[in-house]
Amino acid sequence: MTTQHSRDYWEKLLAGLRLEGRHFIDGDYRLPLSGETFTRIRPMDGRSGGVLSRGNAADIDAAVAAARAAFASGIWRQKEPGEKKKIMLRWADLIRAHGEELALLETIDVGKPVMASLNVDVRLCADGIQYYAEMIDKMYDEIAPTGPKARALVRKVPLGVVGVITPWNYPMIIDAWKVGPAIAAGNSVVLKPAEQSSLSALRLAALGLEAGLPAGVLNVVTGYGEETGKPLSLHMDVDMIAFTGSTEVGKLIMGYAAQSNVKRVALELGGKSPLVVFEDADLDAAASAVAWGCFYNSGETCHASTRLIVQRSVQDRLIEKIREVTDREIALKHPLDPSAQIGAMIEEAHLEKVLGMIAAGEREGARRVFGAEQVLSETGGYYVSPGVFVDVSNDMSLARQEIFGPVLAAIAFDTEEEALRLANDTIYGLAGAVFTTDMDRAHRFSERLHAGTVWINTYDMSNFATPFGGFKQSGFGRDRSVHAIDKYCDYKTIWQQFA
Numbered sequence: 251m252t253t254q255h256s257r258d259y260w261e262k263l264l265a266g267l268r269l270e271g272r273h274f275i276d277g278d279y280r281l282p283l284s285g286e287t288f289t290r291i292r293p294m295d296g297r298s299g300g301v302l303s304r305g306n307a308a309d310i311d312a313a314v315a316a317a318r319a320a321f322a323s324g325i326w327r328q329k330e331p332g333e334k335k336k337i338m339l340r341w342a343d344l345i346r347a348h349g350e351e352l353a354l355l356e357t358i359d360v361g362k363p364v365m366a367s368l369n370v371d372v373r374l375c376a377d378g379i380q381y382y383a384e385m386i387d388k389m390y391d392e393i394a395p396t397g398p399k400a401r402a403l404v405r406k407v408p409l410g411v412v413g414v415i416t417p418w419n420y421p422m423i424i425d426a427w428k429v430g431p432a433i434a435a436g437n438s439v440v441l442k443p444a445e446q447s448s449l450s451a452l453r454l455a456a457l458g459l460e461a462g463l464p465a466g467v468l469n470v471v472t473g474y475g476e477e478t479g480k481p482l483s484l485h486m487d488v489d490m491i492a493f494t495g496s497t498e499v500g501k502l503i504m505g506y507a508a509q510s511n512v513k514r515v516a517l518e519l520g521g522k523s524p525l526v527v528f529e530d531a532d533l534d535a536a537a538s539a540v541a542w543g544c545f546y547n548s549g550e551t552c553h554a555s556t557r558l559i560v561q562r563s564v565q566d567r568l569i570e571k572i573r574e575v576t577d578r579e580i581a582l583k584h585p586l587d588p589s590a591q592i593g594a595m596i597e598e599a600h601l602e603k604v605l606g607m608i609a610a611g612e613r614e615g616a617r618r619v620f621g622a623e624q625v626l627s628e629t630g631g632y633y634v635s636p637g638v639f640v641d642v643s644n645d646m647s648l649a650r651q652e653i654f655g656p657v658l659a660a661i662a663f664d665t666e667e668e669a670l671r672l673a674n675d676t677i678y679g680l681a682g683a684v685f686t687t688d689m690d691r692a693h694r695f696s697e698r699l700h701a702g703t704v705w706i707n708t709y710d711m712s713n714f715a716t717p718f719g720g721f722k723q724s725g726f727g728r729d730r731s732v733h734a735i736d737k738y739c740d741y742k743t744i745w746q747q748f749a
């Protein structure tokens with residue numbers, strides 16, 4: 251159980267925090283070769299959240315060279331598996347030991363409640379590194395079936411240099427989902443965090459070095475997508491890009507890979523996930539799942555349950571219950587307040603975008619039941635209250651576009667076929683859920699829902715054993731689980747003929 255510190259405690263910790271803004275390359279902090287920096291504005295109050303290096307192609311070249319040298323030397327990939335495992339386990343322990351500091355860094359950048367950063371983001375980051383550490387000495391090569399005159403060894407080998415590009419909504423967790431398996435498989439990594447959320451990535455890399463990761467195995471270059479992510483994706487000496495972010499940028503990255511060296515890509519992209527509620531469902535359970543599924547992290551979640559597809563006969567009752575759960579449980583407060591359940595939106599431009607999408611939805615005829623309004627805080631910062639719209643049809647922008655804010659669009663249906671058609675009528679396929687007490691229908695429906703994860707009578711359950719990723723334009727390749735490590739490996743066949 252984590253200690254519930256007061257806001258005053260977190261304010262003091264924040265005041266004493268030294269924010270590192272240099273790149274982390276070859277085991278050391280490096281000033282940007284570009285000579286340029288940028289200031290991160292903290293979403294919690296609109297004040298400076300640190301000065302960071304504004305990387306460019308030269309910084310990426312330096313990081314890729316360091317990663318390649320570390321890989322070529324074999325200093326990491328050829329280490330005894332038990333030794334590698336110990337180092338990564340130590341890394342996970344260091345992340346836990348520095349939990350409060352890391353939580354604060356995540357909150358400075360993202361504006362999420364510091365208690366959520368600590369209890370969810372830091373915990374899952376450390377658990378992710380540990381999960382892949384524990385796989386290291388449990389991976390075997392294979393012998394393929396052949397005739398008696400030969401033997402074919404099928405080896406799983408690391409790719410070399412992996413570029414990892416991550417978004418700002420769950421920075422530490424997503425870094426661990428990618429960097430963990432990539433490094434456990436023996437690769438070197440160049441991590442390019444989102445320009446909004448670089449602080450935790452820089453600290454994670456330094457803790458990795460402290461745990462014993464050799465210099466050059468994990469490098470971090472900060473900066474904007476066009477100036478750092480693009481040259482990383484186009485780099486001729488990078489073997490793979492593991493990307494999480496928007497579908498729009500994911501498509502660009504596929505193009506860069508094709509234009510350059512046909513590097514492998516894995517893409518975890520956007521979502522517009524349906525949560526379907528039939529009239530026989532437990533409406534209290536459904537209301538809680540909808541509210542938390544859609545509003546957690548201020549709706550800045552790729553698999554947020556943003557489309558409520560609800561049987562018309564129970565729509566009004568369910569919406570009322572969602573309002574009650576939201577009022578009772580989902581407290582929007584300053585992120586350093588330990589009782590906050592949701593905090594600030596990532597930045598002013600995103601706040602404006604979300605408010606613009608809400609206004610467009612109203613112009614198209616959606617009716618606001620409650621919330622979805624800017625909340626002005628005396629400390630400044632960018633806040634939007636959780637809100638619900640009804641009278642939404644599935645062709646309206648509120649139902650089609652990823653808003654990435656705490657905005658629920660409710661769409662009514664009459665028959666099971668109609669519910670299924672509405673649920674699947676989206677370019678995305680990341681997640682979905684069905685609420686019903688008819689288990690035949692639950693299984694029939696979940697089989698036909700076209701999404702990488704489907705929940706029955708719950709939302710957002712997960713653990714490391716379960717693969718996470720999407721169908722359709724939500725991407726391909728899976729994070730988490732033992733399968734994730736495969737995408738950071740190649741197969742190499744070695745034949746031997748016997749006399």
Ligand SMILES: NC(=O)c1ccc[n+]([C@@H]2O[C@H](COP(=O)([O-])OP(=O)(O)OC[C@H]3O[C@@H](n4cnc5c(N)ncnc54)[C@H](O)[C@@H]3O)[C@@H](O)[C@H]2O)c1
Binds near residue numbers: 473654725
């Ligand atoms: N499927 C998942 O697992 C998952 C998880 C979290 C977030 N997401 C998605 O991420 C998006 C929100 O994050 P975001 O706003 O940071 O996404 P984004 O696509 O704008 O940026 C993601 C990363 O790509 C970089 N980037 C931007 N332009 C680039 C370019 N031209 N070349 C290379 N890199 C470039 C950014 O700097 C950032 O590091 C949402 O669409 C959300 O659904 C998906």
